[in-house]
Amino acid sequence: MANLYGWIVYNGNLITDKFIDYVSWFQQAAQKQNITVDAIPNNRLLVTTTSKGPAITGFGNKKPDFVHFADKDLHLARQLEALNIPVFNNSRAIELCDNKAYMYQRLSEKGVPIPETIIAPKIYNGLPLQDQSHIDLVIEELGFPLIIKEAYGSFGKQVYWVENQEELTKRVTQLTGTEFVFQKPVHSSLGKDTRLNLVGNQVVTSMMRTSDSDFRANVTAGGKTMPYTPTAEEIDLAIKSAKAVDCDFAGVDLLFGEDGPILCEVNSNPHLRSIFECTGVDVADEMIHYIRKAVQEN
Structure with missing residues (x-):
């Protein structure tokens, strides 16, 4: 089989030293094994739906043998898979x-085995916290202290230590419209x-x-x-x-x-x-x- 050609897809609007370093690191590792990997931002590959089936605007003429998906743009990951391109990790895992x-x-x-976890009930974005009854249920089940983790977060950010009911109510109110979980600490x-x-x-x-x-x-x-x-x-x-x-x-x-x-x-x-x-x-x-x-x- 000829040498492989791949893409590493990254987020075109998240240009930080940490992510640039990751993309470059992966490309260099591929080069050591005689594999060419082009870095492609997700905003240059537009998911397009037509009556003829799935397509990607901006795809170009050269189809990659694989994609390393270093982003969380699920629509794009699924579209690449629909075009029969192997994606690592796949959209399901992401x-x-x-x-x-x-x-x-x-x-x-x-x-x-995971820490005991309670998923916060959905509150629609823009609506106030009108009914706080679930807070009492959380306290009864988990006690204090407890941890709150936003559903979307990386590098240990969006994770909060909560000592008492006042802190808990304040944090839950602040997170209205955000998905998060309550979790019992592993002391x-x-x-x-x-x-x-x-x-x-x-x-x-x-x-x-x-x-x-x-x-x-x-x-x-x-x-x-x-x-x-x-x-x-x-x-x-x-x-x-x-x-x-x-x-x-x-x-x-x-x-x-x-x-x-x-x-x-x-x-x-x-x-x-x-x-x-x-x-x-x-x-x-x-x-x-x-x-x-x-x-x-x-």
Whole structure:
């Protein structure tokens, strides 16, 4: 088979150093394996529906052999798949991981150990919080302290620690119109977790993240990292979790529960620099190898 040609799709209106670094990193990894990857912003590929079937305006003449989808534009990911282009991760995985409420429902259905979580009832955007009765139900079930996580959020942002009813009511009122979840903290793992990077059904590398000043251990939130050797139980849980949300590639975050590991969340587009700087393992190399094999086998 001739050398592969692919795209990495990124968000054309989210141009930050972190995302630019990721795109460049992936392209360089592909080049090392003689694969050409062009970086394409999502706003240059317009999802178009016609009576003749799905199309993409701006597609050009050269069809890629694969797309690495480093964005969350589900309409575009689905359209690429409708045009029979292999997409990694696929639109289903992106959809499941992008919305934490949706993700926790799926993980629960698959029997994955997760913190006790309550999904906030829907309040339409622009409407006030008129009925607060669900707040009492949350307090009765979870107690204090508790954690609120917005459904859409990355790098440990949009995650809030709540100590009492006054703080809870204030935060819920502020989040009216926003999807979010209430979650019981895993006290044995505050300020500490593990990140396992998976490619296919293999854990490629892992690190521990710790924070002395925050219940979140994310590097962006100030956490420190160190190489970590996961236990067999942690590896099994990470693989089960990634499978549950249909990920080819995943950054699986695990908490240290009193009775064993607990799944914190699955990231469908984990950034690579932090874990490389911690462990010296370039996950992108394994991602490219996986894509090549998957495309050639199909």
